[in-house]
Amino acid sequence: MTQHTRAKSDVVVPSExxxxxxxxxxxxxxxxxxxxxxxxxxxxxxxxxxxxxRIAQTAERGLFAAFFxxxxxxxxxxxxxxxxxxxxGRPDAQTMLAALASVxxxxxxxxxxxTTYNDPADLAHRLASLDLxxxxxxxxxxVTTDNAWTGANFRRGGYLDHADRYKHAEAFVETAKRIWDSxxxxxxPARRVLHEGQHYTVDVxxxxxxxxxxxxxxxxxxxxxxxxxxxxxxxDVIFSAHPKLDDAVEFRKxxxxxxxxxxxxxxxxxxxxxxxxxxxxxxxxxxEKKEWVRSLQIGPQQAIAYLEQFWGRxxxxxxxxxxxxEIDPVVEETSExxxxxxxxxxxxxxxxxxxAEAKDKGLSIRQVVTSKTARIDATFTGSYTAVAxxxxxxARVGAVDGFNISPWxxxxxxxxxxxHLVPELQERGVYPAEYRGSTxxxxxxLETPVRTxxxxxxxxxx
Amino acid sequence: xxxxxxxxxxxxxxxxLDGAGWDGADITRAVLAAESAGFHAATFTDAPxxxxxxxxxxxxxxxxxxxTIALVPEVDTVYTxxxxxxxxxxxxxxxxxGRAGWIAxxxxxxxxxxxxGRSSVNGAALGQEAAASxxxxxxxxxxxxxxxxxxxxxxxxxxxxxKLHYVDFETPAGFAxxxxxxxxxxxxxxxxxxxxxxxxxxxxxxxxxxDAVDGVLVSGPAAELLAAExxxxxxxxxxxxxxxxELDVVLDAHGQAASERSAGSDRARxxxxxxxxxxxxxxxxxxxxxxxxxxxxxxxxxxxxxVDLEELARLVLPxxxxxxxLRPVVQDGTFRDLLGLPxxxxxxxIASAAHASAGK
Numbered sequence: 001m002t003q004h005t006r007a008k009s010d011v012v013v014p015s016e017x018x019x020x021x022x023x024x025x026x027x028x029x030x031x032x033x034x035x036x037x038x039x040x041x042x043x044x045x046x047x048x049x050x051x052x053x054r055i056a057q058t059a060e061r062g063l064f065a066a067f068f069x070x071x072x073x074x075x076x077x078x079x080x081x082x083x084x085x086x087x088x089g090r091p092d093a094q095t096m097l098a099a100l101a102s103v104x105x106x107x108x109x110x111x112x113x114x115t116t117y118n119d120p121a122d123l124a125h126r127l128a129s130l131d132l133x134x135x136x137x138x139x140x141x142x143v144t145t146d147n148a149w150t151g152a153n154f155r156r157g158g159y160l161d162h163a164d165r166y167k168h169a170e171a172f173v174e175t176a177k178r179i180w181d182s183x184x185x186x187x188x189p190a191r192r193v194l195h196e197g198q199h200y201t202v203d204v205x206x207x208x209x210x211x212x213x214x215x216x217x218x219x220x221x222x223x224x225x226x227x228x229x230x231x232x233x234x235x236d237v238i239f240s241a242h243p244k245l246d247d248a249v250e251f252r253k254x255x256x257x258x259x260x261x262x263x264x265x266x267x268x269x270x271x272x273x274x275x276x277x278x279x280x281x282x283x284x285x286x287x288e289k290k291e292w293v294r295s296l297q298i299g300p301q302q303a304i305a306y307l308e309q310f311w312g313r314x315x316x317x318x319x320x321x322x323x324x325x326e327i328d329p330v331v332e333e334t335s336e337x338x339x340x341x342x343x344x345x346x347x348x349x350x351x352x353x354x355x356a357e358a359k360d361k362g363l364s365i366r367q368v369v370t371s372k373t374a375r376i377d378a379t380f381t382g383s384y385t386a387v388a389x390x391x392x393x394x395a396r397v398g399a400v401d402g403f404n405i406s407p408w409x410x411x412x413x414x415x416x417x418x419x420h421l422v423p424e425l426q427e428r429g430v431y432p433a434e435y436r437g438s439t440x441x442x443x444x445x446l447e448t449p450v451r452t453x454x455x456x457x458x459x460x461x462x
Numbered sequence: 463x464x465x466x467x468x469x470x471x472x473x474x475x476x477x478x479l480d481g482a483g484w485d486g487a488d489i490t491r492a493v494l495a496a497e498s499a500g501f502h503a504a505t506f507t508d509a510p511x512x513x514x515x516x517x518x519x520x521x522x523x524x525x526x527x528x529x530t531i532a533l534v535p536e537v538d539t540v541y542t543x544x545x546x547x548x549x550x551x552x553x554x555x556x557x558x559x560g561r562a563g564w565i566a567x568x569x570x571x572x573x574x575x576x577x578x579g580r581s582s583v584n585g586a587a588l589g590q591e592a593a594a595s596x597x598x599x600x601x602x603x604x605x606x607x608x609x610x611x612x613x614x615x616x617x618x619x620x621x622x623x624x625k626l627h628y629v630d631f632e633t634p635a636g637f638a639x640x641x642x643x644x645x646x647x648x649x650x651x652x653x654x655x656x657x658x659x660x661x662x663x664x665x666x667x668x669x670x671x672x673d674a675v676d677g678v679l680v681s682g683p684a685a686e687l688l689a690a691e692x693x694x695x696x697x698x699x700x701x702x703x704x705x706x707x708e709l710d711v712v713l714d715a716h717g718q719a720a721s722e723r724s725a726g727s728d729r730a731r732x733x734x735x736x737x738x739x740x741x742x743x744x745x746x747x748x749x750x751x752x753x754x755x756x757x758x759x760x761x762x763x764x765x766x767x768x769v770d771l772e773e774l775a776r777l778v779l780p781x782x783x784x785x786x787x788l789r790p791v792v793q794d795g796t797f798r799d800l801l802g803l804p805x806x807x808x809x810x811x812i813a814s815a816a817h818a819s820a821g822k
Contacts, residue, residue: 201579301618
């Protein structure tokens, strides 16, 4: 037990980290982007409650720890108009999760919510409400935004410098934690919470008791060094972008170092990379299915639009099955208007690189774009047994605590995972056989949070 | 509509479910009891109070477990972001199958101001905030035309961008608070009802235009003065806006007279400013029969939710139905259906068509 666990790459998980030997699943109902196929006959509604109910209840049947919803506070645009080619338009995360709480019993309910365009007292109150209504199943996936483009939908407008976004987010999260921890004790009333920051002043006496899991679980997804440090200090789970085994082990090592440095235990922050599963009874069938999935995720129009985003100009004259455009981008950098994933890329540099790569490998526009957009590392393709073996290795090594699965089909996209993959994993002893308790914190095996110190008397400046 | 309707004006009954608290099982029990009793709508107050969870989330939780009852939370317009309020309310409409409504509130509250670090808003400025927030929501709800999601495989378009609209809201000149703008479009498609019914307290009318709302909540200092208040408001708003009387209720229950309950441990924790009825179920039935001849609806605020709701279900609503005083409950109906409101077309295609013809 004291020996280092070795991954195939020979990267070693730090010895102070104790692998659970298990993996868990979450499901991310995306609602926006090209990952969800809308062109197939089986593609259902992206807004009807039934689609959400179906995914959440299927996930619960498969003992998933959590159901995630994303958030984007301005519609993505393409060349100055709303982007038309991908799935778009989704319900508010907490409203939908509150509704799902009434038709599910165990699964955790994770709302992505922005620290830039919310008020700490209001958001903390709403999350505490969701946590109480659901019987201790709520979580908050903390995200930041700094652009004025999104701010155009809000009273506040754009106000935050990019450099300040984590500083601001951290002050926000700490204020929220103090609000959640301010419940009455037998000896005293609810504590008044004061916060005076650069952008916010909060003076509130919170109104809700603690939930069955004390306070909402915190997820975080940022991958920059600042984002990782933020997670190491504040989060319970990191929704990482490192699903490949070697990378995942490296990421674990990095995060363990950061959380130990932040004064927390080596096991304090769990890791659940974003992932996609394309499964079938045999590897060959799965490979074939993958071709079909990819062709529907990135159709000819989407391939051209993707390039247009980097070229900053219309390219509809180009053949999606032909070579990359010989003309150069008209922008230096891509803008945030297609979503943060596109933001700030060096357009000309990338164009040169892609042209060289395409020429080298003989790739068409569509093939290049598919290779850039698909979750290459994050996709597990294969037979149920082969993928189960692969995941068992992650569990054995302790590379991750679970996977956050983005189904490419709504509302049936979890069926084969729950019906076939989960039983294979259970047979291998690497997946829960039942829910461990009734709260999300219990499902994840997280410790009861220590109540934050009573800092209400002094104003904290951040 | 039918014979009864022509002989007696029929009204609807709403009930405030605040007393159910924040526990999911209690919210379910309350909304199902109200629905099976024949209440047409359930409301959820959101005024800050110890132990009171977010109203919109309580309403959302009630959505999938109920079938016909309208779900109408209060959402503040002063210290919230109008863009969030609009998205949350539209989402409530989706999770309730088109049974959502909105009581748009704007109350003087130094505590609420301190919580978000803003200066306290009062007087006429409250109504201005409400008017602005309602206008933002209404525009955002129209910002996706009904058929904007086209899923056209041949052209690869999931949406038709010509059917999405920037709302470009700006607070009007003379707006007392810090002015703001909202760009749009909405991040969720058009609500199932097109527009959610919007209700406000009568005190906000004036700054909030009659055209901006679908219902007005009317309070009175005493039960016997309520009908006159209703007539006053009716004269201001006309027939197209629902006038809804507000009534606190304490009934004789569990062998105790209402007066004893009011004085004893069941002492009503009413939030003030509303007329109260305390007495027998039969007396309330008579009172409501008369009141529903004047008002389109009455909202009841029970002193102790589960105690008074049981008496209302057992003794009051059945009698009101027998007398033909209540509108029939429509299976799978929307809140708009209940209020007799047609589903409106989005304002934007009309505007863009007018713009196009003006340019010719």
